[in-house]
Amino acid sequence: MNNPDEVIEGLDAADYLADDGLAMAVFLALRLGRPLLLEGEPGVGKTAAAKALARALDTPFIRLQCYEGLTAGEALYEWNYQRQLLHIRLAEARGVSVDDADLFTTDFLQERPILKAVRHAGPTPPVLLIDEIDRADDEFEALLFEFLGEASVTVPELGTFAATRPPIVVLTSNRSRDLHDALRRRCLYHWIEFPAPDRAASIVRRAVPGATAPLIRDATEFIGRVRGLDLDKAPGLAESIDWVSALAALGVTELAAADVWRTIGAIAKTPDDRVAVAAALPPPPTR
Incomplete structure (x- = not known):
């Protein structure tokens, strides 16, 4: 991938539609050999971007899912x-x-994801996804500083393992807490916005090819309006794809209020969000 346009083409071939901003961030991360920190609301495609990058580069994909209490023994x-x-x-x-x-x-x-990425001996470096780093503890962030800065891991009993070719590292965060400045300094950064309705429709069309164009258009526009409500969890692309898949499975070809009522659980994931979305709809049909 010699320029951002080739990044867009490569990710597109891997079924991921990237905008210019994300393509530039990925290109610079590859060219400079720097970790890339992707932030954005849940469901905007951060994890999917890392997976698609591995497919586009035809290289192994290694994932470390972060959570509270994650230890060095589980990660390194x-x-x-x-x-x-x-x-x-x-x-x-x-x-x-x-x-x-x-x-x-x-x-x-025993190699865990990070050491496995460092010691990878294949012809191309793997893509290492450190997913939802904001869910891990502050102490775990400190464990990553050596790896993110030097592509190496120190095992006290054996010494330091340094990558022959640094892995391609993508970190994601939903901003559930602030990350340490030292971690941010070691990474390039990109914020992924919710896609505009037209681009969201293109993404959903690719994921649900059996859905009609009017249904996809109406559903993605409705999701865009729903995100403007005061919700606990705004529906992301994943919810959009699930919802359109459900509607298509029901044989819906054009969106109507009755269809939203029947499938509201695909886009509203808390009781309060269900009430908020329902309040924005016409009354449910009576039998």
Whole structure:
């Protein structure tokens, strides 16, 4: 991918429609070898962008899903204690002594997503997605600083593993909390907006080819209006695709208020949001 236009073409071939801003951010991340931090509301396509990039580059995709309490052992590496214990017992049975140098070797090292990306030996670097970094703790962010800045991981017992070719790193955040400035400094940044109705219609049309053009147009325009309401969770592209899929499965070809009432659970995911969306509709049909 030698320029942003080729990024757009490559992602398009991987079934992801990127705008100029995202294409430029991805191009610079690839050209400069820098991690890319993608932020935006849930459902705007941050995770899908990383997956599509891996497909476009025909390279392995490695995902680290973040959550509260995530530890280094789950994200970077850990030791296979069961194999170490077995090694000790077999050595004792043979009357051989075992010291730490025998136990803490790469034979007993279990690679987790980040170390796996660093030690990847393929012809092209993998795409490593660190998904929803804002769900992890502040302490976990600090564990990433070495990796994000130097594409390396230090294992105290073995030393530092540095990537021969740095992995392509994409971090995503829904801004449920502020990220540390030190993490942001190590990354390029891009905010993904909700797509305009025309672009949203193109994305949904590709994901739900069996839906009619009038249905897709009306549904994406309605979703755009719904996002203007005071909602707990504004519907994103994922909800738009699910909703149009549901409507198409019901044989709907043009959107009507009755269809929205029947399928409101596809776009309103909390009781308060259901009330807000329902209040914006004509009364439900009576039987």
